[in-house]
């Protein structure tokens with residue numbers, strides 16, 4: 001049997017240590033092709049470039065030989081599109097995005113370029129997962145990469161058993177930053193509640209005009225059992241199944257009782 005083809009991207013840029021560790025680890029599972037942004041696009045969300053040309057040039061991954069890698073001026077989700085629509089040169093069986101520098105939990109998924117890259121694959125009908133390291137003092141990307149390789153094997157096996165047209169699996173994974181050799185437990189979770197500490201910072205530019213930063217402290221979150229935030233707080237790996245249908249089905253009936261939607 002042909003080895004599966006795995007497309008790897010990220011939002012921290014093609015030279016980020018998390019991407020290099022991920023691409024290396026996934027070689028045990030299949031043929032790896034990298035298409036990743038040329039610069040850091042963290043927190044760009046799902047950006048589709050429509051008004052300028054996309055470039056993709058082949059690059060060498062730092063310290064890695066034998067992996068075909070491209071860097072692009074496009075967003076993370078553009079990179080996945082480029083790969084799936086032809087740059088990979090063959091059908092892609094799985095897309096893996098990461099390993100992001102920092103956790104992506106709760107509503108972070110709406111901002112995250114890491115997650116958007118995986119979501120782009122799911123839109124195109126290809127199974128995918130996003131993986132992020134809750135970076136602390138150890139920067140243990142190797143542990144996250146090893147988990148990614150195991151999960152990729154499971155997802156590929158699962159995908160082979162799926163009927164054509166079935167919704168592809170889409171997962172969001174967060175790995176705690178533990179010291180070398182400490183194996184984390186794995187929890188299947190739901191998205192938790194991020195608590196942002198955004199604050200408006202107002203300054204004056206050299207010409208006396210006001211400008212703004214959305215600043216403030218780093219976000220926290222509600223530590224609740226069963227959530228991604230709860231799992232990380234317990235030192236566990238969090239795996240959340242994600243669907244892209246944002247419909248709030250529980251509110252459809254109530255909405256029908258409003259005057260306006262009925263006309």
Ligand code: MN
Pocket residue numbers: 011012041042043100101114
């Ligand atoms: Mn990032």
